[in-house]
Amino acid sequence: MKNNNKSQAPKAPITAPESIVAYDASHFGNAVVPPIFQNSLFTFDDFDDMVETYSGRKVRPVYSRGLNPTVRAFEEKIAQLEKTEDALGLASGMAAISSAVLSVVKPGDRIVSVEHCYPDAYRFFEMFLRDMNVSVDYVDGRDIDAVRAALPGAKILYLETPTSWTFHTHDIAALCAIAREHGAVSMIDNSWASPIFCQPATLGCDVVIHSASKYLGGHSDVVAGVIAGTKEFVGNVRSNILPYLGSKLSAFDSWLLLRGLRTLPARMREHQRSAMIIAQNLANHAHVTAVHYPGLMSSAAPGLSGSSGLFSFEFSPEIDIPTFVDALRFFKIGVSWGGHESLIVPALVTRAQVGGPNSAIRFGVPENLVRLHIGLESADDLWSDLASAIEASLK
């Protein structure tokens, strides 16, 4: 037998104690696609291995609610994309939002959020946080002075790029700098821009959150979330929140996300290209009174290097929205977004599901507003579908 330093047999996928590197492709014949570690359990080599691991001197997978190598491979890719020290995968975007927030607040605390945040984030704030005696103030993130006035004493500044339904963009760097002055943790939901068009950590944002169910996965086949930030912040959620709330990302879903990430830049370019064409055509249409697409705003979005495929617009009163929705062939009627398929949601229907007219997220969202997700189909086909459906729905 040749004396070969490179071991023939696969080594245990174990790692350096200093970092949580759990997957190394060289252990698996340099497989270009990481295996799915469909395991709950990883056993110890011997007594000492167990002692070293339990003492914290050695980091290695033990049980998949903690560390799983496929999940870890996804987390490392997100940390690289978001330019953060670490990242943590979770079972949904909402698990990422609630876990990040709960790792900071205690009863009696207050947070400041931008208006028009994602509706389930809003409900989490209003239902769970209020019951915990944590109050939430909503401000217009475009008004820097309003944010500055609201911040003293707040523990978190919660941002979205851009806001849900209304697509307001913010000066992320300026807002995060103000949060830092006041000792508040800045958090941003970056699902819309994806790390391809915005890397909030490079703008001074402390914590970046994604619904990975949207662009990161990109194929409408996964519900997942991720938190990216400093080792300290992410490590605290990993050690003190995740084990007990238990919203762990699965190995198979991580594998699907890794697959989605490989085409993320190409997909984002295409979503942007088609969305720009369609948003422009809508803006020039006689029966459209407003288009809310950051890509069409010339100066309003410092920190965003591009615009994705999700936006809203408003119809003039001559258009019958139910007829329009039903006349579309390529746009399917559905919530969520970020996959290959084009989608439509009329605010008319969804506003009935949330709050009353005074609810902060609905405030300012008119009934004639329609949200589109521009998928990866031909932009020409999508536009002719929209144009003929508008024609068919004139009152």
Ligand SMILES: *Cc1c(COP(=O)(O)O)cnc(C)c1O
């Ligand atoms: C979908 C969505 C979420 C929630 O993510 P889930 O993966 O569905 O839990 C959060 N923020 C935004 C902006 C979203 O669109």
